[in-house]
Amino acid sequence: HDKKAKKRKHEYEEDEEDEDIKPKKKTKDKKVTEGKKAKKEEEEKWKWWEEERYTDGSKWRFLEHKGPVFAPPYEPLPDKVKFYYDGKPLKLSAPAEEVATFFAKMLDHEYTTKDIFRKNFFKDWRKEMTSEEKSKITDLNKCNFSDMNEYFKAQSEARKQMSKEEKQKIKEENERLLQEYGFCIMDNHKERIGNFRIEPPGLFRGRGDHPKMGMLKRRIRPEDIIINCSKDSKHPKPPPGTKWKEVRYDNKVTWLASWTENIQGSIKYIMLNPSSRIKGEKDWQKYETARRLKKCVDRIRNQYRDDWKSKEMRIRQRAVALYFIDKLALRAGNEKEEGETADTVGCCSLRVEHIKLYPKMDDQEYVVEFDFLGKDSIRYYNKIPVEKRVFKNLQLFLENKQPEDDLFDRLNTSILNKHLQELMDGLTAKVFRTYNASITLQQQLKELTCSDDSIPAKILSYNRANRAVAILCNHQRAPPKTFEKSMQNLQTKIDEKQNQLSAARKQLKAAKADHKASHDDKSKKAVEVKRKAVQRIEEQLMKLQVQATDREENKQIALGTSKLNYLDPRISVAWYVSLLPPCGKSMRSCPADWKTRSQRWGRVVHPP
DNA sequence: AGACTGACTTGGGTCCATTCCA
DNA sequence: TGGAATGGACCCAAGTCAGTCT
Numbered sequence: 001h002d003k004k005a006k007k008r009k010h011e012y013e014e015d016e017e018d019e020d021i022k023p024k025k026k027t028k029d030k031k032v033t034e035g036k037k038a039k040k041e042e043e044e045k046w047k048w049w050e051e052e053r054y055t056d057g058s059k060w061r062f063l064e065h066k067g068p069v070f071a072p073p074y075e076p077l078p079d080k081v082k083f084y085y086d087g088k089p090l091k092l093s094a095p096a097e098e099v100a101t102f103f104a105k106m107l108d109h110e111y112t113t114k115d116i117f118r119k120n121f122f123k124d125w126r127k128e129m130t131s132e133e134k135s136k137i138t139d140l141n142k143c144n145f146s147d148m149n150e151y152f153k154a155q156s157e158a159r160k161q162m163s164k165e166e167k168q169k170i171k172e173e174n175e176r177l178l179q180e181y182g183f184c185i186m187d188n189h190k191e192r193i194g195n196f197r198i199e200p201p202g203l204f205r206g207r208g209d210h211p212k213m214g215m216l217k218r219r220i221r222p223e224d225i226i227i228n229c230s231k232d233s234k235h236p237k238p239p240p241g242t243k244w245k246e247v248r249y250d251n252k253v254t255w256l257a258s259w260t261e262n263i264q265g266s267i268k269y270i271m272l273n274p275s276s277r278i279k280g281e282k283d284w285q286k287y288e289t290a291r292r293l294k295k296c297v298d299r300i301r302n303q304y305r306d307d308w309k310s311k312e313m314r315i316r317q318r319a320v321a322l323y324f325i326d327k328l329a330l331r332a333g334n335e336k337e338e339g340e341t342a343d344t345v346g347c348c349s350l351r352v353e354h355i356k357l358y359p360k361m362d363d364q365e366y367v368v369e370f371d372f373l374g375k376d377s378i379r380y381y382n383k384i385p386v387e388k389r390v391f392k393n394l395q396l397f398l399e400n401k402q403p404e405d406d407l408f409d410r411l412n413t414s415i416l417n418k419h420l421q422e423l424m425d426g427l428t429a430k431v432f433r434t435y436n437a438s439i440t441l442q443q444q445l446k447e448l449t450c451s452d453d454s455i456p457a458k459i460l461s462y463n464r465a466n467r468a469v470a471i472l473c474n475h476q477r478a479p480p481k482t483f484e485k486s487m488q489n490l491q492t493k494i495d496e497k498q499n500q501l502s503a504a505r506k507q508l509k510a511a512k513a514d515h516k517a518s519h520d521d522k523s524k525k526a527v528e529v530k531r532k533a534v535q536r537i538e539e540q541l542m543k544l545q546v547q548a549t550d551r552e553e554n555k556q557i558a559l560g561t562s563k564l565n566y567l568d569p570r571i572s573v574a575w576y577v578s579l580l581p582p583c584g585k586s587m588r589s590c591p592a593d594w595k596t597r598s599q600r601w602g603r604v605v606h607p608p
Numbered sequence: 609a610g611a612c613t614g615a616c617t618t619g620g621g622t623c624c625a626t627t628c629c630a
Numbered sequence: 631t632g633g634a635a636t637g638g639a640c641c642c643a644a645g646t647c648a649g650t651c652t
Contacts, residue, residue, distance in 0.1 A: 207619090269614095271616080331618095375619065558619085561618065561619055565618055
């Protein structure tokens with residue numbers, strides 16, 4: 001997962017490839033002459049997966065780090081940059097000015113036009129004002145931030161225009177910071193930290209219809225930070241004149257530092273990068289659990305199908321919910337505190353208003369229509385035919401309920417997970433998502449690819465398999481702002497290529513005719529040259545067409561999350577290996593079903 | 609049983625450096 | 631060589647789920 005590490009590793013593996021070819025002695029020499037480098041490589045190729053894991057619940061024995069990097073202090077605006085209230089310039093105190101700049105920077109954003117955002121911002125802003133400011137500034141509509149806004153725009157423009165040297169200097173400074181604070185020592189190994197920079201203050205931007213949007217996310221100070229490290233390590237030093245909130249030595253957790261965030265009151269952590277042993281082991285374990293589910297999923301499916309007939313309502317609800325989680329890869333759906341977050345749901349928290357039942361729809365029977373906002377306020381919309389028993393159960397669950405009532409009133413995620421735990425050790429609702437995602441990739445890869453496809457065709461096949469997973473998991477994205485334009489550009493290229501092709505074909509034809517007439521060697525060679533040219537252009541055209549297809553199909557599908565979190569990497573590796581020998585099948589086309597499911601759903605309330 | 613909290617995974621967006629291509 | 635496309639790093643919000651407390 002650590003892209004840079006991957007790059008480094010790749011370089012190393014190339015070395016290794018070399019070593020396979022070269023005689024062994026040479027590799028030994030190399031190791032002797034490049035002792036330092038070899039030692040570094042030794043560290044980089046540490047195979048933690050070949051080592052024993054802790055069995056006592058501890059996560060490490062030794063942990064040493066330098067603590068977090070704090071956000072740079074606020075730099076007051078130059079005097080020439082004015083804030084106007086009611087048309088008159090007004091010099092703000094530094095704390096009030098800082099908060100004002102957060103708003104000023106967002107002026108072009110749709111957020112700042114939203115009532116809740118403005119209300120929350122203004123309330124929190126006033127808290128930062130002096131009593132004098134507070135008495136003067138009473139109406140946000142009379143505030144004019146546009147001068148400030150232009151100043152920041154000019155600043156970012158200036159940053160873009162910086163000379164190469166200046167840019168290089170900044171880059172070096174970042175690198176220095178990374179080297180100093182970006183790594184820790186955990187159990188004899190240097191590991192990359194994921195987020196060693198503390199989140200800077202700013203205005204909270206929730207996703208979807210968030211009741212807290214616009215609130216002030218306050219600046220985090222050393223006094224807010226809890227440090228976690230080992231007793232026998234060199235402890236991180238707080239900045240001069242400050243103190244940590246606490247230093248603790250808890251090796252039952254993986255985080256290096258934490259603080260409590262002021263919007264939701266939740267805890268934020270500094271943890272290691274995905275390339276670390278501690279994240280890698282967990283990730284591996286996740287896929288192993290999914291593999292264990294594969295072995296007993298038939299039994300579990302039979303069980304919940306049986307449970308559809310149960311005398312007990314709670315068991316029927318549990319069984320129908322589990323069916324949805326399995327078949328549709330829905331999330332568990334924990335309860336949420338009302339008014340604290342956007343109104344989104346998962347399976348267990350579905351409400352009556354989120355589904356519609358159709359005994360008959362077109363040529364299908366027992367169709368359920370889902371329409372709700374899931375995680376990140378991404379809309380889930382789907383129509384699926386279900387088995388009659390499920391349908392009848394749903395009708396039963398809906399009886400005498402209001403739209404805002406819970407569909408599964410006798411069920412929550414805790415009950416469901418306790419049940420799942422009894423069915424298989426370590427089984428929870430989300431394991432079904434992992435399992436179904438990975439098995440879908442495996443099946444689709446098998447169905448879509450074959451080894452004598454061209455490289456672009458293979459990539460398309462892989463992306464389509466990946467896409468099938470993303471669609472299953474409802475991983476949507478807003479179409480990129482430049483989508484239409486880039487699509488057009490591609491189409492133009494295709495048109496040009498097609499013209500080129502027909503021209504090249506004409507030339508080939510002419511050359512052939514020429515050869516027929518003269519029968520000399522020179523004209524024969526000319527035919528060959530033209531034939532090659534046609535072939536090359538055909539390949540280029542095909543590549544462009546595949547690219548266009550891929551891009552079009554991916555318009556509002558986000559592949560990243562599934563690639564990163566749901567697809568067992570071993571499946572991709574196995575697929576790659578399987579393509580090495582030829583197999584003789586031809587490429588299949590995209591199943592029509594996928595296209596219909598990737599229609600424009602979009603995020604309903606979508607922060608640009 | 610239910611509320612609450614802490615720790616950890618999953619999520620899409622944005623920005624910026626690199627790559628690609630005419 | 632410059633502008634567009636691309637892809638990855640980074641950002642930080644929003645989920646899941648287990649354990650504890652009441």
